[in-house]
Amino acid sequence: MTWLRLLHYITACYAIFLTMLLWLPNPKVLLHGWQPPDKTSGYDHLITFIVLGFLVELGRRKKNIIFWIFLLILYAFFTEIIQELLPIRSFEWIDIFQDLCGITIGLGFALLCRKITKT
Numbered sequence: 001m002t003w004l005r006l007l008h009y010i011t012a013c014y015a016i017f018l019t020m021l022l023w024l025p026n027p028k029v030l031l032h033g034w035q036p037p038d039k040t041s042g043y044d045h046l047i048t049f050i051v052l053g054f055l056v057e058l059g060r061r062k063k064n065i066i067f068w069i070f071l072l073i074l075y076a077f078f079t080e081i082i083q084e085l086l087p088i089r090s091f092e093w094i095d096i097f098q099d100l101c102g103i104t105i106g107l108g109f110a111l112l113c114r115k116i117t118k119t
């Protein structure tokens with residue numbers, strides 16, 4: 001198994017886990033009551049989407065980066081729309097903003113890592 005294939009599996013597993021966290025009415029159930037420390041509270045969307053953007057960019061092959069950016073933005077909006085339909089959850093513009101910032105930071109960091117490793 002190549003490292004790229006392994007990265008694709010890790011990215012797929014992370015995306016499934018993230019979707020479950022975002023779609024559960026109470027994500028603490030999946031995490032068995034665990035919550036991030038108060039210092040990170042409010043930045044959970046930002047952090048999770050930084051990781052997602054980073055993994056997607058590192059695993060990208062031939063598709064244009066614009067395609068992946070569009071797909072990630074669509075994913076961010078879709079998950080927020082679904083949250084509006086769930087009990088206890090709601091659509092929040094600040095979450096969308098954090099998602100988009102996270103995608104940008106994650107993609108940018110991965111592109112920087114690619115550039116550094118090529119030289």
